[in-house]
Amino acid sequence: MEKEPTKPRRVPAGAAVLQENVTDAIRAAVFEELATVGYGRMSIERVAHRAGVGKAAIYRRWRSKLPIVLEVVSALAKQGLPTPDTGTLHGDVKVLLEATARVLRHPMAAQIIPDLFAESARNPDMAQALQVAVRDSQRGVAEVVVRNAVNRGELSADTDVDLALDLASGPLYWRLATIRSPLPDGYLEGLTAATTAALTSARIPR
Template sequence: MEKEPAKPRRRAPAGAAVLREDVTDAIRAAVFEELATVGYGRMSIERVARRAGVGKAAVYRRWRSKLPIVLDVVSALAAQGLPTPDTGTLHGDVRVLLTAIARVLRHPLAAQILPDLLAESARNPEIAQALQAAVRDSQRGIAEAVVRHAVARGELSPDTDVDLVLDLASGPLYWRLVMVRTPLPDGYLEGLAAATTAALGAAHLPR
């Protein structure tokens, strides 16, 4: 009985079909470094590719221009290490959230990148809108969870404005750490958590 001819082995997809994760990570790291070094205005795909040690085609296979790249890395930075706290009290949840936001904003690259992007957003509405989506929206979902838990515990009214919670909690941190770059004194986060909780009219349960 004749043997069936061996079936040809399939080749793994190549080129655009495969995006190596290590290359993507190298490009993201290069974007961070370029933003911190030369700023958004002078950053280019060519500079990013050169710093990452890849060809420009590798960058364009992942992002169509420099704006989507920047938004991608800023979104990752904004959400980095941000927990969805559930400590059992609104005060505790706000305190955990403030600690996480402060840690992100103290990141050396964030301290260099965010002021530059904020300046660019004043001149470019597209960047302003995209930056808001990248930074604020990543934190809004966490604020929604904090409010939802507080409402369930009877600490907040069901009609509490989530955006107000986020403004009260994170606004002072952005002002001090990003805009005026003033170090946080001892006890600042605890005091800000207490002030935020009080401003929201929360019922102060035992902590």
């Protein structure tokens, strides 16, 4: 007995089909709004107008502006930072610092990042979410760098990943995102050498 041909599955009536081009337009609009007016003045209405969509299109994807912003910032953090594997700790740290500096020097990022940090001081939800969106993604990269250096015998197995990340990226955030001072010639190379020296000085001989 022959089986009836399987019918293709149909999308249930009334189900929303999220178009990727609309989602991308909304993300771009959020990024531009953050750079133009900041988080405090950004609204769903403004984002919808800039993206050329209705507010309903946004609410079908995110419940409020906070998760939209965090998704955009998290994507920026992940895309901007590679996971280097040059074969040496010095080389890995240098690549990581160069990538971080490129992100922080971006004109729009230079407007957005300080604004979000200021907002996080007033908004516990923002502070906690930024910790996940930015810090944790960067920590994942630093963890790989430290682990590779440990495997090569350049660092002790008990090297503190958080300390390594603070040593490497802290000065850049201070210079580029806080006081907004340009980096002098040779700064990244000097910071690379200083960070590497600080980490290897605690290495336990095998």
